[in-house]
Amino acid sequence: VWAEAMEIYRSGRWKLTFSPEMVRYLKEHQRDFMPEDTKAGMIQAFLDSYPGDTVCSKQLYKEALNHAFDEPKQWEIREINEIMNQCVTGWNYFSNPRMFAGYGRQKGWEREQKAKADACALATDTGNGAGKTPEGFTPVPEQMELPF
Known part of the structure; x- marks a missing residue:
């Protein structure tokens, strides 16, 4: 040998x-031990x-981080x-600049297709009828017995 x-x-x-599978697993595992970033949240x-x-970086700075009047x-x-590329899920970076109202031509991120479908479903869901009984009530699962 x-x-x-x-x-x-x-x-x-x-x-x-x-x-590649091991690299993905290790990155996910590494996130569990990284300090919490309030800006990422x-x-x-x-x-x-x-x-x-x-979205673009300037838009996130002004709207997400509440710096409406600062540059x-x-x-x-x-x-x-770095936050968008490392921590945020559901968004992919694009390098060809696009127009953003109020921000001009910027590089940025676009929502992934699966995330788009989920966001669209959330936007169109009025909350009436989904998972309800014919009488309009939301079913509540029976509580389990206490073991003692």
């Missing part, structure tokens, strides 16, 4: 990388209720970009 390992090492036909909450399909500094834009 040692000779085989040395032969592979000397040939240069080796690499020390994880499989504010941005995700804003995007979850946002009716549009595209973002370059480091704040970089911070928002």
Whole structure:
């Protein structure tokens, strides 16, 4: 076994990388141990209720982080970009600039197709009838017995 390992090492036909599945798992696991970022939470909450399909960094700075009258500094834009690319789910980056009302031509993010369908379903759901009995009541599951 040692000779085989040395032969592979000397040939240069080796690499020390994880499989793509392992990389995804490790990134998810790593998030569990990262400190909470309040800005990431504010941005995700804003995007979850946002009716549009595209956003830009300036828009997130002004609307999600409540800086309506301030101009973002370059480091704040970089911070928002990092949050969007690393922490926020359901949005994909696009590099070709698009027009944003009030913000001009900007690069940004667009909602993923599955997330679009979910947001559309939430927007059209009036809350009447879904999961209700014919009489209009919401079924309540029977409570389990206490074990003691």
